Amino acid sequence: MSDGPTGRPDLDAAYAALAAHAGDAVLGAVFAKGELTVRLRAAALVAAVAFLKAERGFAALSDMIGLDNGPAPGEGRARFTVLYQLYNRDARLRIRLAADAEGEALPSIVGVHKAADWAEREIFDMFGLRFEGHPDLRRIYLDPSFEGHPLRKDFPLQGRG
């Protein structure tokens, strides 16, 4: 039994290494339903993802998930959060990183994971989050003439107009 947040030695070791690497950029960790979520400062995101890929074997990006916490998310909370699902296939580990967007922008991780290319474009399209450093940030699903970002909570289901 490990005394880390998850109680699983391998996952705890990964978390401990990440915490040591990122230092005070780690804002917290939650373990629920067998999944570890590590909340990071946006500024430290790219370094953390690269560290996990290079040192801890989290070589595969499974998915990127955009979240809208509502137009008025409350004190101390950013409106948009992006989750990163990472895999370590050899150890069969999954880890989820969470980063709040400051000023509707986040650093891009395309330089680390190629798979993030379209995923970031999708989040840009759906939420209007900009990814700094993305080589080609355009809408992916909707027409360039489309106005608004549909997955924002204040966007009506049937569109405007």
Added chain:
Amino acid sequence: MSKRPPGPQPFLLTKVDRFITWAQKNSFWPLGSGLACCAIEMIATAAGRYDIARFGFELFRASPRQADLFIVAGTVTNKMAPIVRRLYEQMPEPKWVMAMGNCAVCGGPFPTYSVLQGVDKVIPVDVYVAGCPPTPEGLLHGLITLQEKVAATHPTNVMFKRHE
């Protein structure tokens, strides 16, 4: 099709009409265009079990210029609608359109910002086939209904401009 001319149809033209519509209704060449789920059922209709070829409709043309029938098989999104419209315009007259599946009929289960609520908002539709997706039997039934519709037309009216 045009309005019916006043008075009865001349005998000879009726015969010619019947001959032309016989050819037309037995030789729909569909445009090989699939949009979503319904396209899979459309292909299944062309396969051995249902064999759309029995009616002579198996020549799915890749080019709209050579097609007679546009089977709109699937959800038409707002992004796709201009292309559907252009495909329709590229087809030569006489041409027919079938809206296959609930999405093409009325938007189906997707009342959202990106889905066109029925393909008849951009192109005229001759036959609607409901279902999500319609079974191959449903598609064949739609085609046979369209055959009946074509058989009742008078192509010579258009040719000789016999309408007011």
Added chain:
Amino acid sequence: MSAPSPFVFEFLIPLGKIVAVLFYPLVMVIVMIWLERRVVALIQGRLGPNRVGFEGVLQPIADAVKIIFKEDIVQRQADRFLFNIAPALVMFSSLLAFCFIPLGEPIRIGAYELTLWVAQSPVGLLFVLGMSAISVFGVIFGGWASNSKYPLMGALRSVIQVLIYEIPIGLTVLTVVFLARSVDLVEIVRAQLAGKVWYGLLMPVSAVVFWISGVAETNRAPFDLPEAESELVAGYHTEYSGFKFAFFYIADYAHMVLVSSLVVILFFGGWLPPFANVPALAFLHKVPGFLWYLAKIMFFLYLYVWIRGTLPRYRFDELIKLAWKWLIPLSLANFLAVVVLKYVL
């Protein structure tokens, strides 16, 4: 009974034959389209057209009538003159070649000898090959005049393909000409009777190379790259509609009938029955030569359909490799071997 006037011999009969030559390929095309759709369907475990007329035989007629009454679109950016002339060029060059295709020995009616060909020329074979090569102009005119990318690519592919495969065709035809000592199609068949053996059995390599190249020349599967549907939409006739498209479509099939006829005449004894020189099988001569000829070309037409129902499509570079690395060296070696053997034996 008085003898018919020269007017009949000099004018009416040739006119009749010309009409027949126009209709014979068209009838064959209709048969071929029906055959193809039914046979491919059977290969694929389906039934194929069987509703229009008895077993669907009227299906091609319905298609033809329908297509006559379709709108004819010439899009604005097209070169009108070339766009209009291309289908006619393709259609008539392949129909014209049929003038020189002999269907059988002349039939005697009284004093008059009715020949089963429109024209016999000492250079008939060259004319037929030339005509079939001219149709490629129609293809490139059509592709270019459409002023659209897919047709242009289809046309270019077609030209390259036809030009390359002309070489093995020429080389294999040479072996036949060499043995028959004639370029006249009628004489070539007669030479096979006199030589007691079909050239296809004597020179199987020639026959096979000619057939493969012939399939490639007609742009049929597995060499159907110019109209490869999954890549180029409909190839060089993408922009054609209505009757002009029908011309391309019919010419395609007429070309197949032509290539099959050539294979039969050059390599499989034309109208001759099998084993024409074996006395025990002399009764086979009772069947009219025309029917033998028809049966043979039907076999090759069936082969076309069979191949189409079975094989995937070649890629463009593989297609060119096949010609340069296999067919051309093979036909060259074959030609040299025929020459050497002829003089040694």
Added chain:
Amino acid sequence: MSFKDLELNMGPQHPSTHGVLRLKVKIDNEVILSIEPVVGYLHRGMEKLWESLTYPQIMPYTDRLDYIGAVANNFAYALAVEKLAGIEVPKRAQYIRVVLAELMRISSHLAWIGFQANDIGAVSVLLYGFEDREDYLDIFEAYAGGRLTINALRLGGLPFDLDADLIARIRATLAGLPRRLREIETLLDENRIWKHRTQGVGCISAAEAVDYGLTGPCLRAAGIPWDIRKDIPYSSYEDFEFDVPTSDRSDVYGRYQVRMREIRQSARIVTQALDRLPAGEVLAKVPRVLKIPAGEVFHTTEAPKGELGFYIKSNGTDKPERIKMKSPSFINLQSLPLMCRGGIFSDIVGILGSLDIVLGEIDK
């Protein structure tokens, strides 16, 4: 006339783009210079729509994501919701779900082999594949009443039990499978043209495959034996014996081999599951109005196309706060430009076919 830098637009209406995908292709004569997929022509706004629906209402919509493998979507969604709500699915239902999912995998792969062969020009195989697939659609029709989008699963289990008749029918269908597969393989395996068109075409290295996030048969064809059914088992997959077929070819032919072998492994799993089918209920007790306390979950499964997952965030009501679908085709399609580099124009259709994409789940 120069063909340098000709820009071609394939789609969204094109015979071989598997729906409404658009490819912007730049070619130099027949050689591909660059290629850019454009998606979104089938974007139906499902994720937005789901936020206004209750959890059970969402289930039928998942059918319409990957419409060739509908049960796989139901499966992934049901598992994610059950994990979030803490619903225990009865063992019998877990087994039957495996049976249905594996039958769907077979039918999806059969449709795939048809499309792939059709793209390369072997039209007959398309019709063989679809003819064989009909047998599986019959099973689904007998089970749930639909052919394509069948809504076969419920949250907490299954709507119907498998009866003896249907089990016998499944066994009979599977008994005929090896012969059907051999028929297709006779046409393709040793076919010179097929080999020319598939071998050495659309290569991607194992490292690139991981970097681009490939999953499913495409990843396994690159030599990486990653199969979630085996590595992170769900729904009692750990009870069954099966191999994870891989190939070190990593080209179109390799993907073809992997999928053909997977069909056989799926048949093996189904047979085992039917042999050991436990007795019991098939539907757990689930409240009629399912309210899930606030929380989040990400659950992935091995769908026919690759790793299919659902992220669900609940907020204590009967409607989800956010659902994100991780669609395998979306990620796999990204690697198309990489696989096509230096290739020939005709290769595009073959490579695109080998990725086995479905626009329904790419565009959502």
